Amino acid sequence: MKSLLTVLLLCLTPALPAVAQEWALGGYDAVSYTRVGRPVPGRSDIATMWKGQKWHFSSEENRARFEADPRAYAPAFGGLCPVALAEGRRVEGDPTHFVIIGKRLYLTRSDAAEQSILSAPQRILPAARQGWLRLKQAPAAVGME
Known part of the structure; x- marks a missing residue:
């Protein structure tokens, strides 16, 4: 029973809102603010690390823009x-x-x-x-x- 509870906790942990708090901008795409004019949620599979935080993006193109000049978008x-x-x-x-x-x-x-x-x-x-x-x-x- 204890191992089943452990497995359930490990499976559910990624879905908890606290995980998103570890993401830069709460998981929003930093490039979207200037390119689209509003915050767009980033995708968990399109991300990069910068200054110790994980930055998520809505597209590969936006990730490439950010990686080329992160200070322009942060x-x-x-x-x-x-x-x-x-x-x-x-x-x-x-x-x-x-x-x-x-x-x-x-x-x-x-x-x-x-x-x-x-x-x-x-x-x-x-x-x-x-x-x-x-x-x-x-x-x-x-x-x-």
Whole structure:
């Protein structure tokens, strides 16, 4: 009985949502944001590793584009919300909430954050860059939560 339970757990584990959290962008195709204008789910069989994360793509062509220049498609600030960074906080962006400004992908935490950055990018982005630099320089990111 114990071995049957172990086998069931091993079979079901890949289907758990937590697995998708290990994927960059929650499994969305990074290239789709700029090429299609929206997040498109990536396929589990079309992926690559970059910066310790597994990136999934909806097509071989998109994977090749990403592999040729990953920084062009990866979200700025490591996927942190620029509005939160500008406020001095470290908050993960949601891959379904995003803006593209100057060919750069920014993940935001919400619709409200999307609207905020779109209404004042010239104020928010420099403040976010400062927050990002402070975060990268702080050994434990104290005060950025």
